[in-house]
Amino acid sequence: MTNKSRPGLAITALSVGTALNPLNSSMIAVALVVLREDFALDVATVTWVITSFYLASAAGQPLMGRLADRFGPRRLFTFGMAVVAVTCAVAPFLPNFALVCVARALMAVGTATAYPSAVVMVSTLSREANISSTRPLGRIQMANTSAAAVGPVIGGVLVSLVGWQALFAINVPLSIAALLVVQRTAPPDVGRETGKLSVLVRDSDVPGILAFVGSLLLAMMALLNVVPAYRWWFLAAAVILAALFAWRELRFAPPFLDLRLLGRNRPLMLLYLGFAVFSAVYYFAFFGLPQLLQQAAGYDAGVVGVLMLPLAAASVFMTPVTVRLIERFGVRPVMVVGVVVLASASGALGLLTLSFWPPLVLVLTAFMGVPYGVVSTSSNQGLYVSARPEERGVAAGIFQTCRYLGAITATVLIGVLYGSGVNQPNWGLMVLVMLVLSAVVFVLAMAWRKPAE
Structure with a gap:
C-alpha cells in the first residue's frame, strides 16, 4: 500500500535510480586501463565498454518512456x-570482455527506466507533497548532475581498492534500495494498460519500435565511427530505417511515437533541438578542455581533475x-x-588561448x-510543461537521447578540430564553434513558449 504521507521518500528513491545512468556512464x-590489462585488449577494443552503454542508453x-506511459x-x-x-x-x-560489454548494455537499459518513470510520477508525488512539480524535478536533475560529476572520483576509489568489478557491484545495493522504497512509497499505477500478453504485444507496434531503435543505433554507430569501413553504410541504413519508421507510425494505431502529435507540439520540438545543441556546447568543454589542459598545458591527470x-x-x-528562480x-x-x-x-574560455x-x-x-545547472534544470521543467501528461514518459526518454546526441556530436567535432593537434589555436576554433552553437540555443530558447493550459 502506498504511504501518501511519505512522497519525499519516493522522490529520493527515484533520484537514486535516476543517478545510476549518469554515474555508470562517467565512472x-x-x-x-585496468580492463585492458585484465583482458589483454587494445585501445580501440576497450572503448566498447563505453560505446555499448551509450548506444543502449x-x-x-x-x-522505456513509452513503456512507462503504457504500463x-x-x-x-x-x-x-x-x-x-x-x-x-x-x-x-564474467569470464570475457564481450560479456562485460553485454552486461554494460543491459545495465544501461535497466537504468534507462528511471528518468522517464520519475518524470511520469512527478505529478502525483508533487500533488501528495503539496509542492510545485518544479521541486521534485529539480531534485531529479540534481541527482543527474551530481552523479555525472562524482562518477570519476567514486570510480577511481573503487578501481584502486577493489578493481573494475566494483563498478558493477556498487549498483546492486543502490538499485535494490531504490526498488524497495519506490515499491512501498510511490503511487500505484492507475489507469494503465492490462490484459492478455498477446493483445498487448499486438498493440505495441513492435515493427515501429524495432525500426526506431535500429535507425538510432545505426546513426549513432556512424557518428561514433565504431566500424570505420562501414560508417557511410551505417548512415545510409539509418536513413532508410528512419523513413520506414515514419511511414509505419503515420499508418499504425496506436503508434509507438505519434509523429503527427509531435509535429504539432512546437514547444516540445524547440526544447529537444535546444537541449541537443546545448548539450553539444557543454560537452565541448567537458571533453575538450581536459585534453587541452593535459596535452597543451602539460598538467597531469590529477591536477586536471x-x-x-x-x-x-x-x-x-x-x-x-x-x-527557486523558476518558481x-x-x-x-x-x-x-x-x-x-552559456x-x-x-x-x-577563449582566454585559455592566452594563458593556462x-x-x-x-x-x-x-x-x-553555472549555465549547465541553469539550462539543464529549466529545460527539464520545460519538458514537463510541454508534453501531455499521458506522453511524458516517452517525451522524457527522447529528452535524454538528445543529451547523448549532443555529447556524441561534440565528441565527433572535437576529433575534427583537434585533428591537427591539441593546442591553443585549435582550442580558439573550438570556442568559436561553441559561440555559434550558443547563438542557436538562444534563438530556440527565445522561440519557446509554455503551451496554453
Whole structure:
C-alpha cells in the first residue's frame, strides 16, 4: 500500500535510480586501463565498454518512456532496478570482455527506466507533497548532475581498492534500495494498460519500435565511427530505417511515437533541438578542455581533475537556485538568461588561448558550470510543461537521447578540430564553434513558449 504521507521518500528513491545512468556512464572512464590489462585488449577494443552503454542508453530511453506511459511508471521502474541488480551481481564474475560489454548494455537499459518513470510520477508525488512539480524535478536533475560529476572520483576509489568489478557491484545495493522504497512509497499505477500478453504485444507496434531503435543505433554507430569501413553504410541504413519508421507510425494505431502529435507540439520540438545543441556546447568543454589542459598545458591527470571540479560543483550548486528562480519568474526567462550566461562562459574560455594560469582555469570552469545547472534544470521543467501528461514518459526518454546526441556530436567535432593537434589555436576554433552553437540555443530558447493550459 502506498504511504501518501511519505512522497519525499519516493522522490529520493527515484533520484537514486535516476543517478545510476549518469554515474555508470562517467565512472567507467577510470577503469579502461585496468580492463585492458585484465583482458589483454587494445585501445580501440576497450572503448566498447563505453560505446555499448551509450548506444543502449540512447536507444533505450524513449522505449522505456513509452513503456512507462503504457504500463505504469512504478512497475517499469521496479523492473528496471531489478534488471540492474541481477546484471550487476553477475557481471563481476564474467569470464570475457564481450560479456562485460553485454552486461554494460543491459545495465544501461535497466537504468534507462528511471528518468522517464520519475518524470511520469512527478505529478502525483508533487500533488501528495503539496509542492510545485518544479521541486521534485529539480531534485531529479540534481541527482543527474551530481552523479555525472562524482562518477570519476567514486570510480577511481573503487578501481584502486577493489578493481573494475566494483563498478558493477556498487549498483546492486543502490538499485535494490531504490526498488524497495519506490515499491512501498510511490503511487500505484492507475489507469494503465492490462490484459492478455498477446493483445498487448499486438498493440505495441513492435515493427515501429524495432525500426526506431535500429535507425538510432545505426546513426549513432556512424557518428561514433565504431566500424570505420562501414560508417557511410551505417548512415545510409539509418536513413532508410528512419523513413520506414515514419511511414509505419503515420499508418499504425496506436503508434509507438505519434509523429503527427509531435509535429504539432512546437514547444516540445524547440526544447529537444535546444537541449541537443546545448548539450553539444557543454560537452565541448567537458571533453575538450581536459585534453587541452593535459596535452597543451602539460598538467597531469590529477591536477586536471582538480581544475575541472568547479564545473561540476557550480552545476550542482545552481540546480536548487534555478528551481527557486523558476518558481518565481517562470521557465522561459530563466532559460533565456541561462543561455546568455552559456554564451558568455563559452566566450570567456577563449582566454585559455592566452594563458593556462591555474586560478584563471578554476574561475573559467566554475563559470561554465553555472549555465549547465541553469539550462539543464529549466529545460527539464520545460519538458514537463510541454508534453501531455499521458506522453511524458516517452517525451522524457527522447529528452535524454538528445543529451547523448549532443555529447556524441561534440565528441565527433572535437576529433575534427583537434585533428591537427591539441593546442591553443585549435582550442580558439573550438570556442568559436561553441559561440555559434550558443547563438542557436538562444534563438530556440527565445522561440519557446509554455503551451496554453
